[in-house]
Amino acid sequence: xxxxxxxxxxxxxxxxxxxxxxxxxxxxxxxxxxxxxxxxxxxxxxxxxxxxxxxxxxxxxxxxxxxxxxxxxxxxxxxxxxxxxxxxxxxxxxxxx
Numbered sequence: 001x002x003x004x005x006x007x008x009x010x011x012x013x014x015x016x017x018x019x020x021x022x023x024x025x026x027x028x029x030x031x032x033x034x035x036x037x038x039x040x041x042x043x044x045x046x047x048x049x050x051x052x053x054x055x056x057x058x059x060x061x062x063x064x065x066x067x068x069x070x071x072x073x074x075x076x077x078x079x080x081x082x083x084x085x086x087x088x089x090x091x092x093x094x095x096x097x
Contacts, residue, residue, distance in 0.1 A: 014027065014028075014029065015027065015028045015029075019073065019074045020036075020073065021073065022036055022037045022073065023035065023036025023037060023038065023073055024036060024073035024074045024076070024077035025077070026077065026081070030052050030053045031050065031051070031052055032050070032051045032054075033048075033049075033050055033077060033080065033081050033084070034048070034049050034050075034051070034077075035047070035048045035049075035062065035073055035076045035077040035080055036073055039059065041061060045061050045062070045063070046061070046062060047059050047060065047061055047062070048060055048061075048062060048065065048076060048077065048079075048080030048083075048084075050080075050084050058084050058087070060080065060083065062076050062079075062080075065079045065080060065083055
């Protein structure tokens with residue numbers, strides 16, 4: 001596992017990154033981005049989730065990201081963060097980037 005933690009990240013307190021073979025996570029302020037075994041659907045498929053203040057605000061299956069070729073948890077985490085940002089843009093602007 002790789003873990004990076006710091007209290008001084010240019011204004012974002014409590015920032016951390018964790019990468020293992022069965023999960024990857026990025027926490028920054030009130031947000032946590034997670035992909036791995038702790039969040040699954042009813043068929044035990046892993047999910048990418050975004051939590052804000054420990055409440056789930058977004059989730060999707062890795063297969064729904066369209067990145068089945070990624071096998072590394074950090075790759076799926078990054079793809080999920082990208083999809084989440086795209087979703088926010090669509091909601092705010094009414095169109096895809």
